[in-house]
Amino acid sequence: MTRILFFGRTRDAAGCGEMDCEIPAAIESVADLRAWIASRDPELGAAIAAKDIRVAADQCICLNEGASIRGASEIAFMPPLSGG
Amino acid sequence: MTRILFFGRTRDAAGCGEMDCEIPAAIESVADLRAWIASRDPELGAAIAAKDIRVAADQCICLNEGASIRGASEIAFMPPLSGG
Amino acid sequence: MRAFSGERDGEAGALASFVGYCRTESPNGPVNQLELDHYPGFTEKEVSRLAHSVAMRHNLLDLLVIHRIGVIPANDPVVLVAALSSHRAEAFAATVEMMDYLKTDAPFWKRETGPDGSRWIEPTAADYARRSEHSK
Amino acid sequence: MRAFSGERDGEAGALASFVGYCRTESPNGPVNQLELDHYPGFTEKEVSRLAHSVAMRHNLLDLLVIHRIGVIPANDPVVLVAALSSHRAEAFAATVEMMDYLKTDAPFWKRETGPDGSRWIEPTAADYARRSEHSK
Numbered sequence: 001m002t003r004i005l006f007f008g009r010t011r012d013a014a015g016c017g018e019m020d021c022e023i024p025a026a027i028e029s030v031a032d033l034r035a036w037i038a039s040r041d042p043e044l045g046a047a048i049a050a051k052d053i054r055v056a057a058d059q060c061i062c063l064n065e066g067a068s069i070r071g072a073s074e075i076a077f078m079p080p081l082s083g084g
Numbered sequence: 085m086t087r088i089l090f091f092g093r094t095r096d097a098a099g100c101g102e103m104d105c106e107i108p109a110a111i112e113s114v115a116d117l118r119a120w121i122a123s124r125d126p127e128l129g130a131a132i133a134a135k136d137i138r139v140a141a142d143q144c145i146c147l148n149e150g151a152s153i154r155g156a157s158e159i160a161f162m163p164p165l166s167g168g
Numbered sequence: 169m170r171a172f173s174g175e176r177d178g179e180a181g182a183l184a185s186f187v188g189y190c191r192t193e194s195p196n197g198p199v200n201q202l203e204l205d206h207y208p209g210f211t212e213k214e215v216s217r218l219a220h221s222v223a224m225r226h227n228l229l230d231l232l233v234i235h236r237i238g239v240i241p242a243n244d245p246v247v248l249v250a251a252l253s254s255h256r257a258e259a260f261a262a263t264v265e266m267m268d269y270l271k272t273d274a275p276f277w278k279r280e281t282g283p284d285g286s287r288w289i290e291p292t293a294a295d296y297a298r299r300s301e302h303s304k
Numbered sequence: 305m306r307a308f309s310g311e312r313d314g315e316a317g318a319l320a321s322f323v324g325y326c327r328t329e330s331p332n333g334p335v336n337q338l339e340l341d342h343y344p345g346f347t348e349k350e351v352s353r354l355a356h357s358v359a360m361r362h363n364l365l366d367l368l369v370i371h372r373i374g375v376i377p378a379n380d381p382v383v384l385v386a387a388l389s390s391h392r393a394e395a396f397a398a399t400v401e402m403m404d405y406l407k408t409d410a411p412f413w414k415r416e417t418g419p420d421g422s423r424w425i426e427p428t429a430a431d432y433a434r435r436s437e438h439s440k
Contacts, residue, residue: 180325186321257434
């Protein structure tokens with residue numbers, strides 16, 4: 001079971017801040033994950049497809065779309081960061 | 085009667101922060117005043133002769149050595165300013 | 169923070185600080201409140217990492233960062249940064265730099281709500297430009 | 305100062321501040337105390353003039369300057385500058401600039417006393433260089 005977290009505008013699209021999913025074994029990379037989510041929920045898929053939405057796996061930011069998310073227990077979708 | 089004020093290192097040389105003097109009518113400019121003080125107290129004269137000692141007459145800084153100090157009721161000798 | 173507790177070291181000659189408030193007006197119109205979302209665990213880790221890098225780069229004696237989360241009513245303070253160092257140039261530079269990082273590199277997401285609804289606020293081009301003046 | 309009294313205006317998004325302390329060591333050795341001489345009347349007038357010019361140049365909403373005089377024991381605060389504005393860049397720039405002016409243009413004379421006697425402290429070349437970056 002993987003916990004998927006949504007922040008900022010991706011939270012609005014997801015309708016919730018987090019969801020627990022059984023991610024199929026075939027989903028290996030960040031790109032795979034985005035496509036898999038889009039296949040299940042096209043609207044959410046569009047929201048997380050934006051180039052400025054970064055992905056973190058187990059609290060480490062994935063450097064590119066090919067990065068592996070295999071085995072992560074927590075995956076986060078993060079729009080541009082902005083505190084202060 | 086004119087009050088002459090000494091700040092910073094000129095105060096050390098004067099041995100006091102202020103003195104009241106009857107300045108002779110012939111003393112018209114900043115340069116005259118410095119010379120007159122030096123004639124009365126050479127050590128103090130040397131201390132106030134330094135190029136970085138500015139003179140203010142009635143709380144306005146004299147722009148050059150020719151500036152008139154005639155009629156001023158308060159004249160100040162001020163080494164470089166430094167707060168903070 | 170030690171800077172304010174009297175345990176400040178005698179070498180500490182300079183304390184620069186900054187408080188950012190939620191303004192009642194933004195470029196989008198009137199503002200009633202901000203809502204600051206964060207990623208528990210990750211946000212703390214990232215802010216600590218940024219603060220540590222700023223403190224090292226500027227030879228600070230101490231650096232405090234307090235950032236509120238959740239709902240923040242208009243007019244309330246949002247963030248405090250305070251940098252303690254021997255000399256003022258380092259304290260000022262560190263405070264500016266920490267604020268610039270917080271605006272673009274700290275895991276917070278900010279939703280502004282006014283009478284006409286709410287919108288997510290993301291860093292501006294000016295925020296990114298300021299941040300890029302610092303190397304990390 | 306209004307910035308701290310709750311009368312801050314809703315447009316005020318940024319409060320930058322600086323506290324300068326009397327360090328226990330200077331380039332000349334250990335320091336027991338500073339003595340700050342001033343010119344009553346003239347000092348207040350000049351500091352107000354400098355503060356007014358800084359506030360105008362940076363569109364401040366408020367500017368507070370507190371400067372102690374007389375004997376200041378080592379470790380004590382000497383000066384506080386706080387600048388309130390809509391945006392942080394102006395608040396930071398004003399605080400830095402006001403401090404730079406205080407170091408070179410404000411009528412104070414500073415005597416440092418340590419175990420080996422006392423000496424007058426005048427602005428350094430670095431102080432004059434920082435000050436000359438601002439036009440008045």
